[in-house]
Amino acid sequence: MSGLHDVSVARTVLVGVTGGIAIYKSVELVRGLVKDGLRPLVVTTEAAQRFVMPLTFAAVSQAPVLDDQSAWQGSGGWFQHIEAARAASVMVVAPATANTLAKMATGIADNLLTATYLAFRGPVIVAPTMNWAMHQHDATQHNLRLLADRGVEVLPTEQGELACGEEGSGRMASPETIRLAVRRALAASARGPLAGKRVVVTSGGTRERIDAVRFIGNRSSGKMGRALADEAYLRGATVTLVTTQPPTGAAYDVVSVESAAEMAAAVGDAVRSADVLVMAAAVADFRPAVDERGKIERGERETLTLELVRTVDILASTARPGLYRVGFAAEAGPRLDRARAKKAAKGIDLLVFNDILAEGVGIGSDENEITMLTAEGEVHVPRTSKAACAHAVADQIEKGLAG
Numbered sequence: 001m002s003g004l005h006d007v008s009v010a011r012t013v014l015v016g017v018t019g020g021i022a023i024y025k026s027v028e029l030v031r032g033l034v035k036d037g038l039r040p041l042v043v044t045t046e047a048a049q050r051f052v053m054p055l056t057f058a059a060v061s062q063a064p065v066l067d068d069q070s071a072w073q074g075s076g077g078w079f080q081h082i083e084a085a086r087a088a089s090v091m092v093v094a095p096a097t098a099n100t101l102a103k104m105a106t107g108i109a110d111n112l113l114t115a116t117y118l119a120f121r122g123p124v125i126v127a128p129t130m131n132w133a134m135h136q137h138d139a140t141q142h143n144l145r146l147l148a149d150r151g152v153e154v155l156p157t158e159q160g161e162l163a164c165g166e167e168g169s170g171r172m173a174s175p176e177t178i179r180l181a182v183r184r185a186l187a188a189s190a191r192g193p194l195a196g197k198r199v200v201v202t203s204g205g206t207r208e209r210i211d212a213v214r215f216i217g218n219r220s221s222g223k224m225g226r227a228l229a230d231e232a233y234l235r236g237a238t239v240t241l242v243t244t245q246p247p248t249g250a251a252y253d254v255v256s257v258e259s260a261a262e263m264a265a266a267v268g269d270a271v272r273s274a275d276v277l278v279m280a281a282a283v284a285d286f287r288p289a290v291d292e293r294g295k296i297e298r299g300e301r302e303t304l305t306l307e308l309v310r311t312v313d314i315l316a317s318t319a320r321p322g323l324y325r326v327g328f329a330a331e332a333g334p335r336l337d338r339a340r341a342k343k344a345a346k347g348i349d350l351l352v353f354n355d356i357l358a359e360g361v362g363i364g365s366d367e368n369e370i371t372m373l374t375a376e377g378e379v380h381v382p383r384t385s386k387a388a389c390a391h392a393v394a395d396q397i398e399k400g401l402a403g
């Protein structure tokens with residue numbers, strides 16, 4: 001397990017898994033954490049392995065699972081509970097059984113999970129789950145209070161039908177709720193150049209009204225902007241996402257807009273106190289000159305002519321000293337020359353170029369291939385996930401802010 005040394009601590013999440021029936025939801029949780037661009041490192045108890053094979057967690061986390069067996073088989077002069085504790089920024093225990101919560105509350109460290117908890121110095125989240133009577137027992141309630149007083153985030157159990165067939169409070173928080181808590185904890189403990197900075201990100205394609213039912217739009221999915229907002233948030237920034245595609249489960253402020261004019265107004269407000277503006281939205285360049293109140297009828301017409309007028313250039317209108325501006329240039333073809341011209345004309349700090357005609361990347365897809373035009377030169381990121389592209393862009397923003 002010397003691999004423990006290699007993983008990036010800032011993105012590693014220790015996921016303690018114990019022997020509760022809600023363990024099947026932890027498989028989804030671990031998968032979700034991977035989707036969030038994080039590295040789950042799963043530590044299981046022996047009871048957990050009676051419910052779900054370690055292989056399942058190894059497969060979804062794309063990493064070896066740590067357990068008592070791996071701890072006792074250790075060689076090479078390292079201690080797995082200490083190494084695991086050092087390798088991560090956040091620890092979450094889900095499901096957290098009454099038994100493991102009691103051990104955590106009293107400092108019993110008789111297995112790898114509880115020993116790792118004692119050795120861990122970062123934020124800890126627990127997602128208790130058990131039969132309602134076990135949950136309400138004075139011993140469990142006392143242990144939960146002890147943990148909360150010590151700074152452990154105890155996620156509330158949910159009301160509903162329990163696996164034992166009874167009704168009551170004792171269901172584990174949903175994987176989405178747990179993922180959100182993990183992202184919040186990571187963001188709060190981030191220490192890089194974006195930590196504490198105010199970042200405004202735009203995403204999605206605008207819709208320009210023709211009449212009450214029709215609009216001119218584009219195929220932007222908002223995925224690249226969402227990935228950038230998530231990335232900035234994880235690096236500790238205070239994020240506002242101004243978007244035509246509001247996501248569910250975002251940990252930051254989301255302002256929902258429709259047209260270029262609405263987006264310009266929302267960005268104008270949000271950017272006043274911002275340090276960084278990332279314009280990843282596909283904003284219409286033109287809108288219909290007239291917004292018909294009703295519905296344009298087909299009638300006897302053979303053709304319909306719409307007059308279009310220019311929309312406001314949001315990036316150009318927000319220029320001010322102290323605001324680091326990132327623009328996107330989606331060009332049809334390998335037109336880096338046009339991207340360079342755009343960067344120069346608008347005085348943009350960082351311009352991200354992508355070729356919308358390139359196969360399998362860009363608009364609507366989960367992947368992208370970008371070239372970043374920075375103050376120092378050009379950095380190419382070959383085809384990869386939009387999350388990985390967002391990581392590369394955030395690295396450049398941090399360099400720019402530091403410089």
Ligand SMILES: Cc1cc2nc3c(=O)[nH]c(=O)nc-3n(C[C@H](O)[C@H](O)[C@H](O)COP(=O)(O)O)c2cc1C
Nearest residue numbers: 018019020021022045047048097098099100129130
């Ligand atoms: C089918 C089954 C379901 C269980 N579900 C839970 C549960 O949801 N919550 C809980 O606290 N204990 C539950 N238990 C009891 C724990 O598995 C038991 O206390 C075990 O010792 C926990 O060990 P661990 O905390 O080291 O994982 C369950 C046991 C069985 C057999």
